[in-house]
Amino acid sequence: MTADRPYDIVLFGATGFTGALTAEYLARHADPGTRWALAGRDRGRLTAVRGRLAEIDPACAGVPLLHADTTDAASIEELAESSRVVITTVGPYVKYGEPLVAACARAGTDYVDLTGEPTFVDRMYVKYHREAVRSGARIVHACGFDSIPHDLGVYFTVKRLPEGVPLRVEGFLRVRGDASGGTLHSAIGIFGDAAGMLRAGRERRRLEDRPAGRRVRLARGPVPKARVGDGWTLPLPTIDPQIVVRSAAALDRYGPDFSYGHYVAVRRLATAAAMAAGSGALLALAALPPTRSLLLRLRAPGEGPSARRRARNWFSVKFVGEGGGRRVVTEVAGGDPGYTETAKMLAESALCLAHDNLPATSGQVTTATAMGDALVERLVKAGITFRVLAER
Numbered sequence: 001m002t003a004d005r006p007y008d009i010v011l012f013g014a015t016g017f018t019g020a021l022t023a024e025y026l027a028r029h030a031d032p033g034t035r036w037a038l039a040g041r042d043r044g045r046l047t048a049v050r051g052r053l054a055e056i057d058p059a060c061a062g063v064p065l066l067h068a069d070t071t072d073a074a075s076i077e078e079l080a081e082s083s084r085v086v087i088t089t090v091g092p093y094v095k096y097g098e099p100l101v102a103a104c105a106r107a108g109t110d111y112v113d114l115t116g117e118p119t120f121v122d123r124m125y126v127k128y129h130r131e132a133v134r135s136g137a138r139i140v141h142a143c144g145f146d147s148i149p150h151d152l153g154v155y156f157t158v159k160r161l162p163e164g165v166p167l168r169v170e171g172f173l174r175v176r177g178d179a180s181g182g183t184l185h186s187a188i189g190i191f192g193d194a195a196g197m198l199r200a201g202r203e204r205r206r207l208e209d210r211p212a213g214r215r216v217r218l219a220r221g222p223v224p225k226a227r228v229g230d231g232w233t234l235p236l237p238t239i240d241p242q243i244v245v246r247s248a249a250a251l252d253r254y255g256p257d258f259s260y261g262h263y264v265a266v267r268r269l270a271t272a273a274a275m276a277a278g279s280g281a282l283l284a285l286a287a288l289p290p291t292r293s294l295l296l297r298l299r300a301p302g303e304g305p306s307a308r309r310r311a312r313n314w315f316s317v318k319f320v321g322e323g324g325g326r327r328v329v330t331e332v333a334g335g336d337p338g339y340t341e342t343a344k345m346l347a348e349s350a351l352c353l354a355h356d357n358l359p360a361t362s363g364q365v366t367t368a369t370a371m372g373d374a375l376v377e378r379l380v381k382a383g384i385t386f387r388v389l390a391e392r
Helices: 017-029 045-054 058-062 073-082 098-107 117-136 148-158 181-192 194-207 240-250 268-284 289-296 339-357 372-381
Strands: 007-012 036-040 065-067 083-088 110-113 136-142 167-176 215-218 232-235 257-266 316-324 326-333 386-392
Touching: 007 017, 007 073, 007 339, 017 045, 017 339, 036 045, 036 326, 045 058, 045 065, 045 240, 065 073, 073 083, 073 098, 083 098, 098 110, 098 117, 098 136, 098 289, 110 339, 117 136, 117 194, 136 181, 136 339, 148 167, 148 240, 148 257, 148 316, 148 326, 148 386, 167 240, 215 240, 240 257
Parallel strands: 007 036, 007 083, 036 065, 083 110, 110 136, 167 257, 215 257
Antiparallel strands: 167 316, 232 257, 316 326, 326 386
């Protein structure tokens, strides 16, 4: 049983930018009595991270350091078998992530990451979902800004609408943030392999069970003008809506006919036009090997914005939910989305899996399915806002 393992949580990738922030969050906020460790391939760098943690809490001077390397299968198996929950920040996940997912699925170890890579998530479902169901492991991808505010925000909204009726929810994101080297490399990988992403999605759909007697879908049709305040909207082709509809397929509370639309909202038409043009240019450049190589040199993995710059960043996702004659407007909001809040969400997800009384789930599951109310409660206590703005 996993309760007999030496660690509740092991953080793999603590020497990276977001990994270090996650380690610092655990040092400050881990539940009392949590047995946790750091893992990576460079003991010297891990020791330096532990030294910084000891400045936060002297007790962290004794945090164990474990050797783990994605190219060393034995070390990854040992890592998975040593802990009840594993956090990994080692990306791009499509390049480095599979060995740890496979090991956790075999060992019955709960797993969380912060990937926003649809190809990776779909491939892991195809290869390891059934093994994780067999072992009891909960494989929970996208536990950062991708996709917790959107997944749990829709969950929070749906719970304030009538049961047993068709529901429609739309999410409108406003954000100010920066991209780290790891995020940039992941995004370029996604844009550079659009065909692979489509193939992985088709393979998953062939295996995935559909909800019996219910319909769940992404909204199609014209892009709406922002329905909460003034502004313009664009479709947001991230992993977030895919995660939302998977939660909806798994949970009957989303009703017999559920649809979700996912958008970015901006105040000026010129900004919307520039974003659309920039996305198109990045897609085109990432598809060509020479220009893709140039893009990858813009920022190396492990680099990210300063604490001062992060302090100026923020995000807000407003949701409009309708069904059964009711309409509710909600908001999930917080600070720096890509790093400070992502580290918080990732750490709290692991702590939730390790300590909270949760629904019985296994396999590749979403944050709403696996943790739901318990994780919302944790995030609210940690300073992320979930609130109702209007209802009628």
